[in-house]
Amino acid sequence: xxxxxxxxxxxxxxxxxxxxxxxxxxxxxxxxxxxxxxxxxxxxxxxxxxxxxxxxxxxxxxxxxxxxxxxxxxxxxxxxxxxxxxxxxxxxxxxxxxxxxxxxxxxxxxxxxxxxxxxxxxxxxxxxxxxxxxxxxxxxxxxxxxxxxxxxxxxxxxxxxxxxxxxxxxxxxxxxxxxxxxxxxxxxxxxxxxxxxxxxxxxxxxxxxxxxxxxxxxxxxxxxxxxxxxxxxxxxxxxxxxxxxxxxxxxxxxxxxxxxxxxxxxxxxxxxxxxxxxxxxxxxxxxxxxxxxxxxxxxxxxxxxxxxxxxxxxxxxxxxxxxxxxxxxxxxxxxxxxxxxxxxxxxxxxxxxxxxxxxxxxxxxxxxxxxxxxxxxxxxxxxxxxxxxxxxxxxxxxxxxxxxxxxxxxxxxxxxxxxxxxxxxxxxxxxxxxxxxxxxxxxxxxxxxxxxxxxxxxxxxxxxxxxxxxxxxxxxxxxxxxxxxxxxxxxxxxxxxxxxxx
Amino acid sequence: xxxxxxxxxxxxxxxxxxxxxxxxxxxxxxxxxxxxxxxxxxxxxxxxxxxxxxxxxxxxxxxxxxxxxxxxxxxxxxxxxxxxxxxxxxxxxxxxxxxxxxxxxxxxxxxxxxxxxxxxxxxxxxxxxxxxxxxxxxxxxxxxxxxxx
Numbered sequence: 064x065x066x067x068x069x070x071x072x073x074x075x076x077x078x079x080x081x082x083x084x085x086x087x088x089x090x091x092x093x094x095x096x097x098x099x100x101x102x103x104x105x106x107x108x109x110x111x112x113x114x115x116x117x118x119x120x121x122x123x124x125x126x127x128x129x130x131x132x133x134x135x136x137x138x139x140x141x142x143x144x145x146x147x148x149x150x151x152x153x154x155x156x157x158x159x160x161x162x163x164x165x166x167x168x169x170x171x172x173x174x175x176x177x178x179x180x181x182x183x184x185x186x187x188x189x190x191x192x193x194x195x196x197x198x199x200x201x202x203x204x205x206x207x208x209x210x211x212x213x214x215x216x217x218x219x220x221x222x223x224x225x226x227x228x229x230x231x232x233x234x235x236x237x238x239x240x241x242x243x244x245x246x247x248x249x250x251x252x253x254x255x256x257x258x259x260x261x262x263x264x265x266x267x268x269x270x271x272x273x274x275x276x277x278x279x280x281x282x283x284x285x286x287x288x289x290x291x292x293x294x295x296x297x298x299x300x301x302x303x304x305x306x307x308x309x310x311x312x313x314x315x316x317x318x319x320x321x322x323x324x325x326x327x328x329x330x331x332x333x334x335x336x337x338x339x340x341x342x343x344x345x346x347x348x349x350x351x352x353x354x355x356x357x358x359x360x361x362x363x364x365x366x367x368x369x370x371x372x373x374x375x376x377x378x379x380x381x382x383x384x385x386x387x388x389x390x391x392x393x394x395x396x397x398x399x400x401x402x403x404x405x406x407x408x409x410x411x412x413x414x415x416x417x418x419x420x421x422x423x424x425x426x427x428x429x430x431x432x433x434x435x436x437x438x439x440x441x442x443x444x445x446x447x448x449x450x451x452x453x454x455x456x457x458x459x460x461x462x463x464x465x466x467x468x469x470x471x472x473x474x475x476x477x478x479x480x481x482x483x484x485x486x487x488x489x490x491x492x493x494x495x496x497x498x499x500x501x502x503x504x505x506x507x508x509x510x511x512x513x514x515x516x517x518x519x520x521x522x523x524x525x526x527x528x529x530x531x532x533x534x535x536x537x538x539x540x541x542x543x544x545x546x547x548x549x550x551x552x553x554x555x556x557x558x559x560x561x562x563x564x565x
Numbered sequence: 566x567x568x569x570x571x572x573x574x575x576x577x578x579x580x581x582x583x584x585x586x587x588x589x590x591x592x593x594x595x596x597x598x599x600x601x602x603x604x605x606x607x608x609x610x611x612x613x614x615x616x617x618x619x620x621x622x623x624x625x626x627x628x629x630x631x632x633x634x635x636x637x638x639x640x641x642x643x644x645x646x647x648x649x650x651x652x653x654x655x656x657x658x659x660x661x662x663x664x665x666x667x668x669x670x671x672x673x674x675x676x677x678x679x680x681x682x683x684x685x686x687x688x689x690x691x692x693x694x695x696x697x698x699x700x701x702x703x704x705x706x707x708x709x710x711x712x713x714x
Contacts, residue, residue, distance in 0.1 A: 064575070152624055168574045172629030226629075340684065344632045389638075398575040401634040522632070 066439075067396040070154045071161055075105040077251055077275055079114060080258040082121035083268025088114055090276065093248055098164040098404040098445040099394035105162070107251050110276035115243065115283030118272040122214040122241035123289050125269025130211045130239035132267075137237055138185045143264035144233075145181045148174070148257075155256055159225050160395035162250035164403040164445065165349050167395055170225075177229040179528040180546060184233035190551050191238055203563045209555035211239035212291040212316075216284035218306070219254065220296045221247035221406050222352040222467075228254060230532060230545035231294040231318070236270055238554040243272045243290070245280045249406055285309040292316030292553065294545060296354070299465070299491075299537050307540035318553060319540035320354065320532065322465040323493030326486045327357045327522070328508065330479065330499035331367055331375055334520075338498040339379075339386050341522030342471075343401075345496075347390055347449050348523065350405050351414075351469040354538070355494050355516065355523050359455070359462055360473045361482045365504070376475050380453050383473065384429045387449040393438035400438055404445035405468060411445050414468030418450055421461035421472070426452040432469055457485045465491070479504055483511055492535030494524040515539060571637040573685070576678055577623045579642045583671060584616035590649040594664065598657045601710060608703060615696050622692040626685065636684040645674035661711045668704040672697050 077095075078085045088108030095105035129137070148155060152174055159170035184190075195206030215235045219228040228244055235242050246254035254273060261271040274280050284290055285306070292315050295306045302321035310317035327345060329338055345357035362379045364372030395403040405411045415433060422428055432450035435443050447469055455462045455472035462472050476482040479497075486495050496518030497508040505519045515533030518524035526532050531544035543553040571579075588609045595605035627633060647667040651660055675697035682690045 149624075166572070166574075166634055168572050168627065168633040169629050171574070171624065172627045172633060175624065175627050176629060223629075337684070340632050340635050340638075343635050348634070349629070398572055398578055401572060523629070525629070 064397050064399040066394060067157060067167060067398065069161060069396065070157045071104045071252070074103055075252060075255075077105050077107040077255055079108065079110060079118070079275055080255075080262070080271070080273040081114070081118045082125075082272070083262065088275065090114070095162055095250060095252065096407065097161050098407055099441050101442045101444060105252055107248050107275050109248065110274050110280050112279055112283040114276075115274050115280050115287065118243045118274045119214055119284075119287050119289050121269040122243055122272055125267060126211075126213050126241045129236075129241055129267060129270050132239070134188045134191060134237070134239075137239065138187050140261075140264050140266045141181050141185045141233055141237060144260050144266070145178055145185070147260045147263055148178050148181070151256070151260070155225065155253065157396060158252050158256060159250075160403070162252045163221065163224055164406060165395050166400050166403050167398060169349055169403075170395065173223055173226045176525075176528070177226040180226075180229040181233045183528040183547065184237040187237035187551075190548065191555065193557070199561070203561060205559065205561045208558050208560065209238070209551070210558050211554065212556055214241050214243065214290050215554065216290045216293045217242055217244040218281055218284070218293065218295045218297065219244065219246045221249040222349065222354070224250040225253035225257070227296045228257070230296075231550060232271070234546075234550035235554045236266065238551060240291075240554050241270045241272070243274060243284060245274055245276060245284070248275060248277050251275050281305070285313065285315075288313070290315060292318075294318045296320045298322050302540055303537065316553060317541045318543065318545055320534055320545065321538050321540065322491060323354045323356075323538050324358045324463065324465050324489050324491045325356060325493055326359045326361055326482070326489070326495045328361045328363060328479070328482045328486075328495070328497045329379055330363050330497065330501065330504055331365060331371075332500045333498035334500065335379065335382060337520070339382050341498070341520070342383060343386050343390065345522030346471045347387065347402050347469045350402055350447070352405065352410075352467050353523070355525050357496075357522060358466065358470075358472065359457070359485075360471055361485060362473065362475050363479055363482050364475065364477050365479050372475075372477070380429065380451075380473055383471065384451045387451050387471065388430050390449050391438045392436065392446060392448050394441055397439055402449065402469065405447060406445065408444045410468070411447055414447060414466055414470060417461055417464070417466045417468070418470060421452050421455070421459065421470075424459040424461070426455045426459055426461060426472065429453050457488055463489070479507065483508070486512055486514070490537040493538035494518065496521050496524055571640040571642055573623070573627070573633040573637065573682075575642065576637050576640070577619060579645070580619045580674075580678075581616055583645070583647065583674065584612040584619070586647055586649045587667070587671070588612040588616075590647070590651075590664070590667065593651060594660060597651065598660065600657070604706070604710070611699070611703075615699070619692060619696070622688050626688045628686070632684045637678065637681050640677065640681065645670050647671065658711055661707055665704055665707050665711070668700050668707060672700045672704065675700065
């Protein structure tokens with residue numbers, strides 16, 4: 064199939080956006096490469112601590128006026144942002160495919176989910192309301208107001224370059240805070256576009272700032288006393304030992320959404336055709352680079368004889384493997400493609416190492432994604448095809464660690480309790496799903512499983528913008544989550560007023 | 566496009582092209598057969614509206630968490646391509662029959678993708694069904710025109 068037109072022609076020189084100005088950085092630059100074509104599409108600066116400081120100062124200066132801006136006026140900026148995003152929907156989506164590698168359907172889905180967060184935040188006049196009660200004592204009334212705190216830092220991951228920062232940013236500014244946002248240096252272009260849109264939509268200078276870079280920028284944010292809170296999405300080691308720990312030391316609020324190893328539990332009564340279809344998106348969508356991606360598939364033999372269980376397990380494995388083997392891998396701007404490349408060669412190398420470990424640990428490889436078959440003639444550097452392992456034990460590397468790639472580990476459990484035990488044995492608790500037609504099993508699963516996001520016959524348990532994106536155990540550090548009402552509470556302080564007039 | 570290559574993006578792209586082809590087709594008919602000019606022009610205009618409606622519905626519905634790349638597996642979009650060229654000396658009744666054939670193929674396309682898209686959010690299925698219904702009405706109108714021709 065022909066490739067959809069690429070929106071990035073000439074190489075972009077990415078700048079920082081501080082106090083309403085696009086400013087060059089003094090730092091070195093790194094290349095942003097389209098993982099499907101290997102073409103360099105941008106150069107992004109690695110900014111210094113001073114540049115972070117300048118952004119925070121701009122945000123701090125803009126804050127008093129912004130917090131006094133009526134909520135409806137703040138919301139109108141967001142309405143305009145949404146409108147501009149709708150106008151540029153296709154361009155924004157194709158940029159994600161170019162800078163990240165995901166398929167065009169996935170990119171458009173990401174654009175939509177990002178916009179939905181802006182839509183929810185436009186309801187700020189209602190969302191931010193407090194509550195009150197008259198006559199708590201004679202002639203005394205009491206009420207609660209939610210007030211913004213000041214400046215927040217947002218640190219985005221590479222796997223959803225457009226959407227993830229929008230789990231936080233619209234709510235932060237709608238509630239009257241200012242932000243300093245650091246996109247992933249691997250794919251920063253989507254956030255550059257969003258900052259341009261914020262500028263066009265009339266978000267005042269200093270309210271929305273963007274600083275490109277790496278660790279130095281993160282450390283600059285973490286150590287800055289004027290940053291009141293940090294929103295982070297990334298790996299568990301960084302989220303736990305750096306972000307959460309440092310925010311604790313400096314008294315900052317924190318949302319740290321981290322790694323995962325998500326289990327999909329298939330019960331004997333599941334609708335297998337639909338389950339397999341849901342699993343393909345779950346395990347291989349976004350090339351498995353998703354914190355909600357399916358990683359371990361547990362086939363459960365509840366109420367089945369030994370013979371029936373073996374037959375059921377074999378049927379699931381065969382169907383899963385067959386479906387995975389037909390997934391078309393290639394450049395995401397080719398509309399026939401169902402899975403794009405990994406973000407880069409290094410990430411592919413890490414996944415390949417896991418596949419090798421799986422083989423060495425004795426798991427049976429049913430489909431080897433290292434044998435690369437592509438739709439189109441593209442450099443194979445970052446591509447992998449889907450991999451399927453069976454007879455995986457939960458304590459094997461591939462059953463235990465986050466691979467973040469298109470690898471499925473199929474396991475078996477005699478009972479649902481056995482499956483839940485496996486889930487609870489994992490250090491992660493991001494999401495888990497059960498595939499069944501049995502309400503009782505589903506209810507027990509929802510009730511018992513220690514994961515932030517639970518699915519019943521759902522492959523990707525992604526909460527909509529008006530629900531919090533939850534997470535437990537080593538998948539989440541903090542108290543309140545991104546999106547919806549949780550985000551409103553995170554970005555505001557509850558102030559209680561008790562009032563009497565003599 | 567061969568069998569098993571239809572992602573949602575490809576299906577929407579096909580629908581977009583289909584409506585564009587219909588719009589061109591009826592514009593040509595309107596020019597050629599003055600007796601039904603207004604009717605054909607309204608069909609051409611309606612196809613433009615359908616195109617906008619489909620794209621809008623898709624963009625407002627698509628989510629990264631849906632089985633967008635997988636739900637149209639096995640669909641061969643080439644089966645639904647329409648004939649949009651009309652020969653010089655084709656009679657009005659022959660042209661109308663050609664149009665009916667095209668409409669039938671489009672109805673079949675929209676009905677098929679409506680059934681296959683139930684794994685997506687309801688609005689996409691509803692959009693396809695709505696256009697299939699509109700086209701059924703159009704086909705009836707066309708048949709009436711054939712009888713009158």
